[in-house]
Structure formats: C-alpha cells, structure tokens
Amino acid sequence: MEKEKKSPVSDVGAWGMNIVSSVGIIMANKQLMSPAGFAFGFATTLTGFHFSVTALVGFISNASGYSASKHVPLWELIWFSLVANASITGMNLSLMLNSVGFYQISKLSMIPVVCVMEWIIHGKNFSREVKIAVAVVVIGVGICTVTDVKVNAKGFLCACVAILCTSLQQISIGSLQKKYSVGSFELLSKTAPIQAISLLILGPFVDYFLTGKLLTDYKMTSGAFAFILLSCSLAVFCNISQYLCIGRFSAVSFQVLGHMKTVCVLTLGWLLFDSALTFKNLMGMALAVVGMIVYSWAVEAEKQTKTSLPSTLTEEDLKPLKEGIAEIPMNGEAKV
Secondary structure (H helix, E strand, C coil): CCCCCCCHHHHHHHHHHHHHHHHHHHHHHHHHHCCCCCCCCCHHHHHHHHHHHHHHHHHHHHHCCCCCCCCCCHHHHHHHHHHHHHHHHHHHHHHHHCCHHHHHHHHHCHHHHHHHHHHHHHCCCCCHHHHHHHHHHHHHHHHHHCCCCCCCHHHHHHHHHHHHHHHHHHHHHHHHHHHHCCCHHHHHHHHHHHHHHHHHHHHHHHHHHHHCCCHHHCCCCHHHHHHHHHHHHHHHHHHHHHHHHHHHCCHHHHHHHHCHHHHHHHHHHHHHCCCCCCHHHHHHHHHHHHHHHHHHHHHHHHHHHHHHCCCCCCHHHHHHHHHHHHCCCCCCCCCC
C-alpha cells in the first residue's frame, strides 16, 4: 500500500472514527462487564477476542488484495506486541489495585510522559503555547474525573508500568510506520495476530488473578454473546483509528485530543446510565475542551512557523557569498 494521503477531511474522519468507536466500545463493555449487565468480568481475555477479530479482518484484507503486506522484522513486531500487552495488563492491574482517582491521575500523566519520551527518543521540542495547552487539558480532565486518591506500593508499580508501556507503544506506532513505510492498517494486521495469541493464552490467568473467577465457569447467554460481538466489531474500528491517528498526527496529539472521549463518556454516562453530573464535572469538561481548542491552535501555529521559513540573511550577510561566486571563472577553475 502506498503512503497514506493526508487531508483535513481524512484527518477529521480518523479522529471521528476513533472517538465514536472508543466511546461506543466503552458503553458496550460497561453493559457487558457490569454486574447489572452480563457480568462478563474477563477484561484481558476480551481484549484477546478484540485482537483476534482484528487479525481476521487483516488476513481477509491481505488475501483479497485490498492491502499489501510489507516487510517488518519479526523481532520488532514481537517487541511492540510485548509492550502493547504489558500496557493492557498494567492498566487492568492498576485499576484493580488502585482507587479510581489514582487510576485517572495515572492516565492523565501519560501526556507529560509522552512529551518527555518524544524529547528523549526523537529530540522533539514543544512550544510554550503547546505546553500551556497540555497543562490546561490535564487540569480540566483532572477536575472532572479525579475523586478519591488512594495508592499502595503494588498499585503504584503497576501504574508506572502501564504509563511507560502505553506511552512507548503509542510513540512506536508512528515510528514503525515511518521507518518501514507501512500504512496504519498494514502495521495493525501484522501485530494483531501476535497480540491475539499471547492475550488468549495469558488472558484467562490474568483475569483469574484479577477477579478470582474462571472463564470456564461463566455461563454464556445469547445477550452476552451479542455484546461480545459488538465489542469486538467496535474494537476493530477503534484499533484501526488509533493507528491512523498516531500515524497522521503524533502520540502527544493523540493523548491530548483523545481526552475528548473522556468528556463524551461522562456526558453519555449521565444521559444513558443516570450517572451524577455535578457543577465540578461541567467546569472541568469546559476547561478541558478549551485546552483542546488552544492545543489545536498552538500545533497549527507551530506548523505554520516551521513551513514559512522567512529569509533571515541581510545584504551584508550575502556580500561574501556574492564575492565568492564572482571569483569563479566561467570555465569552472578557481583562481589561485
């Protein structure tokens, strides 16, 4: 597949797909996994199902000729899959061992961690406006999501692993796409089978550690099966859109604008599940949205500054260059 063409319309489409699919899968999983719903509490195994369906879609796409398979070293795919799986497992363990408040703080800390890792790995610098916008988004989302904050040693360690692995995974998506000139769907179709196999093998053990329940003891119903299929279908779009967004933008932009999903989830939770929506929530969401708008403006302004490239050479600076050119005779031999 040729390098993906970027346009404002396709950029908006990628973001829209990611927000809709991410919010949709959260709503579907809430119904599937909550005790009031179908009580399917096997999150890691469910993620294995997600990647299995994604791998199947990638296989069908390659077999039908819709997408071409480019070479990516196996060791890089395995390394990336290990990091991604550690991210998933770390997040599940962090949610189990820590309070919801600390879990939200750990998710918010990914933005500065991604910024630091981008600076260390790729030498990327950020303008003052971008840094201010990031801070506003973090504060806004923190106000509307963080409640009680309790942490223990094991929970803190799991949170650190989750933060580092998730940040590294998101940076690696863009790096691998650029390094091997592969499209987002091509890269996903290569990593999904590895993640699916490993998560389906280890998932039931991790879930047993988290919940104390065996997958084999769960009584599957038609309703639960339908929601698992819905969750897997939404996961395909969610995975594809994540790779698309990071390939088109950056890991930092994905994290910042991705918090729009948090605002949508809080709003839908209030509309669909009678969740409480206080003045504090509304103020935090408003501040987060303002931060996202400022961030988008700051990134665009930064791009315009880099692409304008104004001439900073004066006539005095150009004089030695002109004199040097005048010293070269027409036959191309320099005077001695």
